[in-house]
Amino acid sequence: MEFRHLKYFVTVAQLRHFTKAAEQLGIAQPPLSQQIKKLEHELGVDLFKRLSRGVELTRAGEVFLKDAESILADAQRAEARVRQVARGESTQVNIGFATSTSTCIPVLEKMASIQSNGIHFNTAEMPMPELVAQLKNKQQDLAIMRVPCYASEPFERKRLxxxxxxxxxxxxxxxxxxxxxxxxxxxxxxxxxxxxxxxxxxxxxxxxxxxxxxxxxxxxxxxxxxxxxxxxxxxxxxxxxxxxxxxxxxxxxxxxxxxxxxxxxSQIVVAWQASNLNAQALNVVAKLSAISAGETR
The missing domain is CATH 3.40.190.10 (Periplasmic binding protein-like II)
Known part of the structure; x- marks a missing residue:
């Protein structure tokens, strides 16, 4: 099964018409009909009922449409993520919490307030020595920790x-x-x-x-x-x-x-390795800092 066949099928199913679907896809109608027939032959089922004024989905077609739309949506999201990564805009940010900070409600609320903006947090809790080591090795983009802390001195920090x-x-x-x-x-x-x-x-x-x-x-x-x-x-x-x-x-x-x-x-801060150029992580730092600055005014 070719990916383009899914796109062709979904377009025909949504428009309920081969000619209209062909116009939207930018191809001729006969080749589109041939590709749909090829897909039906491969699946071993009829996906459409051919009518004089268009098409209707068969029961098998209705079931297949849901899966096909889901596959296309996943592919679009994957393509968007790849392009974001290429631009240095990965939506996933790895954040490690020092053990004594992981249940701090005000910090969690700050994070929750920015996650809805397309940012996805991958979080972990660990003792400070392990957290510092992972931050140095860039296994974590950001770390939530307490200061004063001797081990945090090499890192960039913002107070939360x-x-x-x-x-x-x-x-x-x-x-x-x-x-x-x-x-x-x-x-x-x-x-x-x-x-x-x-x-x-x-x-x-x-x-x-x-x-x-x-x-x-x-x-x-x-x-x-x-x-x-x-x-x-x-x-x-x-x-x-x-x-x-x-x-x-x-x-x-x-x-x-x-x-x-x-x-x-004791201050709770967000810390990061200065050489870590993850643009999305730095965007998180900026947003968290702005929220914290607004609360202290």
Missing amino acids: LDDPFVAVIPAHHPLARFKSIQLHHLKEQKLLLFPRETGPALYDALSALLGDAGIRLQPQFASPQLRTTIAMAQAGFGIAIVPYSLAEHLDDSAVIVSIEGMTLT
């Missing part, structure tokens, strides 16, 4: 969201009755923090700020990941210090309390 640190306090804890606390309230408390290897720059900045306030971290209260500190706080192990976006959907086993004097803010 400021994510302030808060305290997640077990509901039965005496400090849980306050809407905000000061840093000195955290002295002598069991503070739950992610391990340094999870985010060295963020850990160093946070531990330095707490250290200046006279708060010393106890390594036995470290958790495997940022998210795990919240679960540990809910279970009553201590007070978790985490970015707000990770804690905004708590149940009543713990409360979120703001920290006065907490000058450190």
